[in-house]
Structure formats: C-alpha cells, structure tokens
Amino acid sequence: MGAPLDLFTAASAEGAWTVGEVTKRARAVIEAGLPPLWVRGEIAGFKAWRSGHWYFSLRDKSAQLRCVMFAKQNYLLPAPVDGMQVFVFARPSMYEEKGEFQLTVMELLSTEQGGLWKLAFEKAKASLTKDGLLDPARKRRMPKYPRRIAVVTSPDGAALRDIQAVIGRRWPIAELIVVPAQVQGNKAEASVCSALNRISRLPVDVLIVGRGGGSIEDLWAFNSERVARAVAAMPMPVISAVGHETDVTLCDLVADLRAATPSAAAEAATPDRGEVMLQCGVIAQRLARGLRMSSRRVVDRLARMGDRLVTGMQHRLDNNRVVLTAYGAHLDALSPLRILARGYAVARDEKGRVLKKVTQLPVGKNFRLRVTDGEIDAQVHRSPSPGQGEGVRG
Amino acid sequence: MDFAKQLERLEAIVRRLEAEDLDLDEALKLFEEGVERLRAAREQLSQAELKVKKVLEIESSS
Numbered sequence: 001m002g003a004p005l006d007l008f009t010a011a012s013a014e015g016a017w018t019v020g021e022v023t024k025r026a027r028a029v030i031e032a033g034l035p036p037l038w039v040r041g042e043i044a045g046f047k048a049w050r051s052g053h054w055y056f057s058l059r060d061k062s063a064q065l066r067c068v069m070f071a072k073q074n075y076l077l078p079a080p081v082d083g084m085q086v087f088v089f090a091r092p093s094m095y096e097e098k099g100e101f102q103l104t105v106m107e108l109l110s111t112e113q114g115g116l117w118k119l120a121f122e123k124a125k126a127s128l129t130k131d132g133l134l135d136p137a138r139k140r141r142m143p144k145y146p147r148r149i150a151v152v153t154s155p156d157g158a159a160l161r162d163i164q165a166v167i168g169r170r171w172p173i174a175e176l177i178v179v180p181a182q183v184q185g186n187k188a189e190a191s192v193c194s195a196l197n198r199i200s201r202l203p204v205d206v207l208i209v210g211r212g213g214g215s216i217e218d219l220w221a222f223n224s225e226r227v228a229r230a231v232a233a234m235p236m237p238v239i240s241a242v243g244h245e246t247d248v249t250l251c252d253l254v255a256d257l258r259a260a261t262p263s264a265a266a267e268a269a270t271p272d273r274g275e276v277m278l279q280c281g282v283i284a285q286r287l288a289r290g291l292r293m294s295s296r297r298v299v300d301r302l303a304r305m306g307d308r309l310v311t312g313m314q315h316r317l318d319n320n321r322v323v324l325t326a327y328g329a330h331l332d333a334l335s336p337l338r339i340l341a342r343g344y345a346v347a348r349d350e351k352g353r354v355l356k357k358v359t360q361l362p363v364g365k366n367f368r369l370r371v372t373d374g375e376i377d378a379q380v381h382r383s384p385s386p387g388q389g390e391g392v393r394g
Numbered sequence: 395m396d397f398a399k400q401l402e403r404l405e406a407i408v409r410r411l412e413a414e415d416l417d418l419d420e421a422l423k424l425f426e427e428g429v430e431r432l433r434a435a436r437e438q439l440s441q442a443e444l445k446v447k448k449v450l451e452i453e454s455s456s
Binding site for chain 1: 396397398401404405407408410411412414415416417418421422424425428429432435436438439441443444445446447448449450
C-alpha cells in the first residue's frame with residue numbers, strides 16, 4: 001500500500017485537522033488504495049432496515065468488518081442469516097458520519113449448498129408444506145368448458161400474445177380477462193399479489209399465471225412465499241407457467257397445474273373446439289337414435305298390445321263358437337222337423353195355427369198338413385165323434 | 395347459456411332417450427329440446443372472435 005500515511009504533513013502547524021477533514025481524507029485514501037474486492041466471511045448481526053438497506057458484519061476468527069448492502073443492490077436477493085458463510089464483492093470505504101471503516105457490498109453469494117436462493121426456497125417450501133399447501137390432494141381439476149379465463153402476466157410480453165393466440169384458436173367462446181402485472185423487478189411481488197387479489201373477486205373459471213423467458217433472477221417474484229400463498233388461496237384452479245425447464249418455482253408448486261410455457265398453459269385451460277364440434281355430432285346421432293329407439297319401443301308396445309287384443313278376441317270368439325254349436329245341437333234335437341221325420345204330421349189352418357182338436361176340424365174344413373218333406377192341402381172328409389180318428393181326404 | 399351446462403343437459407337428454415321407457419310424447423319433447431340445445435351449442439362453437447378484457451390497476455372490480 002505504498003508509504004505510511006502522514007496525515008499531518010497536509011495540515012498547517014498552527015491548526016489541527018477537523019474530524020470531517022480526516023474522515024474525508026481517510027475515505028479518499030481508502031477508496032483510492034483499495035479497489036472493489038471479493039471478501040469471504042461469516043455474517044453476523046444482520047439487520048434489514050425498513051428502507052430495504054441491509055447492515056451486517058463480516059467476520060472471521062480474528063477480525064470483523066462493517067458492511068452495508070443498499071436496497072437497490074439487494075432487492076432481488078433473499079436475506080441471508082447470521083452464521084452464513086458468504087462471499088461479498090464490495091467497495092471498501094469510510095462511513096464518515098460514524099467514522100467507521102465499512103464495505104459497501106454490491107454482490108453477495110452464499111457458499112452454502114445452492115446458495116442463498118436455494119436456502120430461501122427451501123425455507124419457504126418447508127413453510128408451505130407445513131401448512132399443507134403442497135399437498136397433491138389440493139390440486140383442483142381444470143374446468144372442461146371454461147367461460148372466463150384470467151391471465152396474470154406482463155401486459156406487453158410474449159406470454160400474453162401466445163396465450164391469447166392459443167385460446168382464440170381453441171376456445172374463443174371463453175372471455176379472456178387480462179390483469180396486467182409487473183412480473184420482474186422489485187415491485188413484482190406486490191404487483192402480482194395485487195393482481196391475484198383482484199382476480200380472486202372476479203367470476204373466473206381458471207387462472208393462468210404466466211411469464212415469458214427470462215433469467216433465473218427474474219423468477220424471484222414467483223419464488224416469493226407471499227405470492228405462493230396468494231396463488232394457493234385463489235378460489236379457482238390456477239395454472240402456473242412461470243418456471244424454467246430446470247427450475248421449478250414455488251408458484252409452480254402451489255398451482256393446480258404446472259405448464260412448461262404460456263402456450264401450454266392456454267392449451268391446458270381450454271378444450272379444442274373442433275373436438276367439441278365432433279362431440280356435438282356424436283350427441284346429434286345419439287339423439288336421433290334415442291328417439292328412434294323410444295318410438296320403436298312405443299310401436300313394439302302397441303303391436304304387442306294389438307296382438308293381445310286380437311288373441312283375446314279370437315279366444316272369445318272361439319268360445320262362442322263352441323257354445324253356439326252346442327246350442328245348435330240342442331235346438332236341432334228339439335226341432336219339430338225331427339219329429340216329422342219320425343212320421344208325424346202337423347195340421348195348420350190357413351193362418352198357420354196348429355189344429356190340435358177335432359172341434360177345430362169340422363167337415364169340409366180346408367187345412368194344411370206338414371209332413372217331413374213338404375206340405376199338402378187337405379180337407380176334412382168326414383167328421384168323427386170326438387176321441388175317434390177320422391178319415392182325411394187330401 | 396353456459397356451455398358446460400348445455401352439454402350436461404344434452405348428455406342427460408340422450409341418456410334418458412336411450413335408456414328409459416318413455417311414451418312417445420315425452421320422447422318427442424326431449425328430442426326437440428335436445429335438437430334446440432344442440433343448435434345453440436353449435437352456434438356458440440362457431441363464434442369466431444375471442445373477447446379480451448383488460449382489467450386495469452385503477453379500475454374497481456365488478
């Protein structure tokens with residue numbers, strides 16, 4: 001570091017330096033003599049201020065250094081914890097107000113397995129798991145025919161364009177509700193949460209949280225536990241399309257479905273209208289066949305009923321025929337013709353009245369005599385005394 | 395009419411027509427309802443334009 005510092009050579013013999021002059025000079029010397037450098041150490045006394053600035057010490061067995069990491073440098077980082085071994089890339093400087101030598105940290109890397117990210121991720125994941133939010137039983141099914149599909153994404157990114165194109169092609173029946181959000185940068189977490197909150201109050205059937213490509217650091221908002229919990233609390237199924245192929249985000253884990261790309265998410269959220277058209281064709285066929293089946297059943301039933309009617313009638317008629325035949329035979333036996341056939345004859349006057357007594361047949365009376373094969377005209381020839389047979393002249 | 399409900403109802407109509415011993419009057423009534431719903435569903439399907447609505451930050455939710 002060159003010659004030892006001789007601060008007093010610069011001051012007048014009469015007057016001492018002011019404190020400010022010293023710290024200012026010290027700062028200049030330090031900053032000129034110590035370029036930005038990587039320092040390795042253990043974090044101690046970590047404190048994040050409301051302003052977002054971080055204050056901590058780096059130490060090893062024998063010494064320690066005050067460090068500050070300003071919000072504009074750390075906003076994408078999960079906070080480290082005391083005891084963590086880290087590398088910092090920092091500019092040595094002098095904090096003049098306190099007269100403290102300190103490092104202004106520009107980058108901070110953890111030497112732990114997977115680094116700070118991994119650590120924060122695992123911590124949040126453990127907390128989500130503990131609350132049952134990663135339980136596969138929580139996963140909801142996508143609606144078959146969604147009416148309203150909401151999208152949370154950057155309003156001017158490729159993700160929105162892709163999603164809109166896919167849904168427009170597959171299922172334009174739906175209404176697409178776009179809720180723009182900042183998906184990267186230090187306002188992303190709040191912006192995504194506010195968009196989710198807004199959608200949770202809308203009548204939406206399925207939600208896509210999407211983002212186009214980007215570096216792993218840009219995934220930060222979707223690895224935030226706050227965003228993950230907001231996604232888990234959504235009242236409708238959520239499709240997450242925010243991860244990398246290799247990096248699954250917390251948002252992916254809590255979502256009901258994880259899609260590789262925004263286009264894939266849009267496909268998962270919608271049926272294909274061509275297929276649904278075909279399905280309608282099948283329904284039309286089934287309708288027609290169903291009606292045919294129904295009417296055939298009715299016709300069959302009518303036919304069966306007709307058959308039964310006819311057989312019933314037939315049966316009845318047959319019965320009657322038997323009865324009639326019997327009656328016929330009976331009647332036949334009683335028929336006077338049968339008696340005539342046996343040789344009897346019936347005498348009747350011109351009016352057809354049967355003449356049974358002698359007094360009805362005085363001499364000269366014309367009458368008709370019925371015998372078995374016909375009728376003859378006759379006249380009484382001789383009147384007998386009653387009770388005695390008398391001759392008849394034909 | 396919600397498309398999902400439309401298809402659900404259609405499915406129910408077809409099942410009844412296929413399985414149940416309906417009288418002709420009822421079968422015809424179901425058939426007619428089915429044809430009408432099918433027509434409406436197909437009309438919905440042939441709608442070409444996707445409606446996109448942007449919900450802005452300042453806008454209050456409906």
